[in-house]
Amino acid sequence: MTVFEKPKALTDKPFHYCPGCTHGIIHRLVAEAIDELDIEGRTVGVAPVGCAVMAYDYFACDMVEAAHGRAPAVATGLKRCMPDHIIFTYQGDGDLASIGMAETVHAATRNENITIIFVNNAIYGMTGGQMAPTSLPGQVTQTSPYGRDVATVGLPIKVSELLSSLDAPYYVERVAVNNVKNVRNAKKAIKRAFQNQVEGRGFSLVEVVSSCPTNWGKTPEAALQWIDEKMIPYYPLGVYKDRSKEEEQA
Amino acid sequence: MAKVSFSVDLCKGCGLCVSACPKHLLVIARDKINQKGHSPAEITDQAACIGCAFCATMCPDCVITVEK
Numbered sequence: 145m146t147v148f149e150k151p152k153a154l155t156d157k158p159f160h161y162c163p164g165c166t167h168g169i170i171h172r173l174v175a176e177a178i179d180e181l182d183i184e185g186r187t188v189g190v191a192p193v194g195c196a197v198m199a200y201d202y203f204a205c206d207m208v209e210a211a212h213g214r215a216p217a218v219a220t221g222l223k224r225c226m227p228d229h230i231i232f233t234y235q236g237d238g239d240l241a242s243i244g245m246a247e248t249v250h251a252a253t254r255n256e257n258i259t260i261i262f263v264n265n266a267i268y269g270m271t272g273g274q275m276a277p278t279s280l281p282g283q284v285t286q287t288s289p290y291g292r293d294v295a296t297v298g299l300p301i302k303v304s305e306l307l308s309s310l311d312a313p314y315y316v317e318r319v320a321v322n323n324v325k326n327v328r329n330a331k332k333a334i335k336r337a338f339q340n341q342v343e344g345r346g347f348s349l350v351e352v353v354s355s356c357p358t359n360w361g362k363t364p365e366a367a368l369q370w371i372d373e374k375m376i377p378y379y380p381l382g383v384y385k386d387r388s389k390e391e392e393q394a
Numbered sequence: 395m396a397k398v399s400f401s402v403d404l405c406k407g408c409g410l411c412v413s414a415c416p417k418h419l420l421v422i423a424r425d426k427i428n429q430k431g432h433s434p435a436e437i438t439d440q441a442a443c444i445g446c447a448f449c450a451t452m453c454p455d456c457v458i459t460v461e462k
Contacts, residue, residue: 147396148447148460159455163432164408168454324414324448357408364408 151175153184157201164364166321166354167195170263170334171202173327174234177335178205181342187230188222190215192244194236195269213244216251219258230341232259237278238268241301245277248307248349255312255346259337262303265354266375273359277301280378285359300378304351308384314346316385320353322371326381345388353379396445397461398437405434405457411449417442420449 153175161167178184187205191197193212200207210218215233223231240248240262251258267285268274275285275292278300282291292300304318315337319330330352337348353375355367362370405428412420412435419437428434435457437443450458 145462146459147445147462148450148458150456150459154456158404158430161454163406164410165454168456169452172454172456324451327451364410365413368410 151179153178153187153204155202155204159202160198161195162358164355164357164367165195165269166265166352166368167263169321169327170234170261170330170352170354171196171199173321173331173334174232174261175203176331177338178203180335181338183230183338183342186228187232188226190219190222190231190233192233192235192239193270194239196234196236196263197270199234213239213242214247215239215244216247216256216258216260219260220251220254220256223256223258227257230259230338232261232338232341234261235263236269237262237264237266237276237303238271241277241303245301248303249310252307252313252347252349253310255314257341257344257346258348259341260347260349261334261337262349262351263354264303264351264379265356266300267356267359269356269359273356278303278379280374302379304349304379304384307349312347313349313385314387315340315348315383316351317349317383318351318353318379318381320371320376320381322353322355322368322376329381351379353381395441395462396443397440398443398445398449399459399461400435400437401457401459402434403429404455405432406430406455407432407434408454409435410452410454411435411458414448414452416446416448417444419443
């Protein structure tokens with residue numbers, strides 16, 4: 145009996161990601177959710193700009209490539225034209241939290257029935273490790289060589305907290321993929337985010353705290369430890385918005 | 395008996411499976427090189443594997459298949 149194999153919703157193309165990059169884990173979790181809900185034939189993904197720009201080669205479902213940050217706007221159009229299809233976006237922090245913040249917040253406040261997988265690794269990966277809106281205070285990057293100076297560039301944006309301050313979005317959760325337990329929880333959250341859409345409930349966003357060994361200048365294992373020591377204390381994991389609970393109480 | 399198999403040429407030798415294995419059965423084979431030019435992960439003692447799939451759960455490149 146096979147306990148574990150590559151999900152069918154991933155193509156055979158090898159990932160281009162750096163060794164130890166957790167993008168691969170998150171791709172796999174999304175594909176597992178698609179497989180388990182048996183929705184591959186009617187799923188359309190929207191790829192971002194960033195390291196995951198070539199996600200369209202890796203998912204076996206139909207994919208669309210959006211302009212930088214505009215994936216939630218493209219997903220809105222797709223969902224409204226094809227309401228019976230399952231539409232997801234896969235975006236990084238440089239894509240969703242900076243140039244795409246307007247599209248994200250407005251898609252959330254319209255409670256668009258889409259699923260967003262938001263990968264937060266606190267840095268711009270593809271362009272070579274510049275400071276992102278989510279970089280931690282004091283974090284050394286290419287554009288903050290003395291550490292992020294909060295007096296001049298401000299504090300990081302906590303996307304899950306920000307979106308949960310809106311009344312409209314249905315489901316917002318933050319998870320991490322730095323150990324087996326967290327990966328399993330991330331899987332549950334991602335599957336739930338797709339399930340919500342299948343049931344027509346509305347906007348679901350899962351923020352995945354992820355690593356960037358190359359641009360953090362760490363080994364893959366040390367990068368996962370850094371998530372535990374630095375990222376998770378600043379970006380606490382948990383469910384930030386769950387309207388199913390609010391509806392139960394009402 | 396549990397069986398772990400590796401798609402050797404997909405492996406980037408990141409070592410996340412090595413640190414995830416609760417039985418410490420995995421190593422990076424420093425004396426080998428795969429098609430990508432990385433030293434791949436391999437299992438030292440197949441018989442001692444408990445088939446928990448922790449290695450495959452942490453593998454970013456879907457290298458590992460686990461059978462029981």
